[in-house]
Amino acid sequence: MERGRDASERGPEGRSDEYTLVGIVEDGTPLNRVVKEIRELGVGKDDLTVVVKRPDTDESEPFPEGTRYIVVPDDKRGLEVPVGFAISFILLGLFFALVVPSIGVPTFMVFISLAAVLIAGSFTRVGVQPILTDMGAPREDSGAWNDQFELGKVLVFAVTRERRLIRPIREVIQGSGGAYFIVDRRLEPRAVAQASIHRAGPGERQSVVGPREA
Incomplete structure (x- = not known):
């Protein structure tokens, strides 16, 4: 899999007011470190979304408070x-x-x-593909993202309006052994199909099953 792709490959500088860095990282400690460090760089809770797969969709994640994350069920529900x-x-x-x-x-x-x-x-797994399709992810990349997700990786979507943050975010992802992609527009995953969306922390935890209104 390609380890990284710069925004300059998507179009000329200044083409977009927002950029999305998509990280493909290992679950567990590397993921927790990536989320924590990206938040510390100044990426707000509404500009960072993590997509994980869990057998228990109500399982809490140890992310900084307010961090948004989507859980794709890893079970046989619906069979x-x-x-x-x-x-x-x-x-x-x-x-x-x-x-x-x-x-x-x-x-x-x-x-x-x-x-x-x-x-x-x-028994055919659809993985994270419905979420990627819903948010209009680049076709040339979404297949690889879905494949890595099915192999146990986690997807991290960090949106920034400041180009100066692109390199630090990219370095955080690479520093944890992850791969990154940069898209010169906002990509905001939503909970579709049987996925659920949550907020980390006791004060903001919520769950919304199915697609949200646009």
């Missing part, structure tokens, strides 16, 4: 319906195969195929 339909198709097809073999066997094969499609689709 009950497609798996239930798949089992129903199999049982119904088996019933026809036993009662009316002449038409039941072909019907059984069709139902088995439908069940296989449902089961395969239910």
Whole structure:
């Protein structure tokens, strides 16, 4: 994966009033250090968003108070319906195969195929891609971001209006072993699908499931 891409590759200097640095960092201590140091550089709580994957979407994150983070569920929620339909198709097809073999066997094969499609689709991971699509992430980069997210990395989106902060933020990300991308416009992730958005700290914690109004 490309380790970094500068804003100058996106367009001429001064083209945008806002820049988004997208960091792809390791979860755990490296992530906590990156978030803490970016906040200390002066990036406000509404200009920094972290996207993580957790089995428990209500698990608190040790970020500076007010930091916004989105949790993508890392579980099998939502599988009950497609798996239930798949089992129903199999049982119904088996019933026809036993009662009316002449038409039941072909019907059984069709139902088995439908069940296989449902089961395969239910276990297909969509990762962070719906969030990236919703916020209009660059197509040439979003695939790599999603792949790294599925490998266990965390996405950090830091927005700044000051070009002088681009290098310090980039160095914070690189200093923790992460990769960075710079986009010459504001990228603000929102909680879509089954993701939830939270604020770190006891005084501001909140959870909003599903997409927010634009």
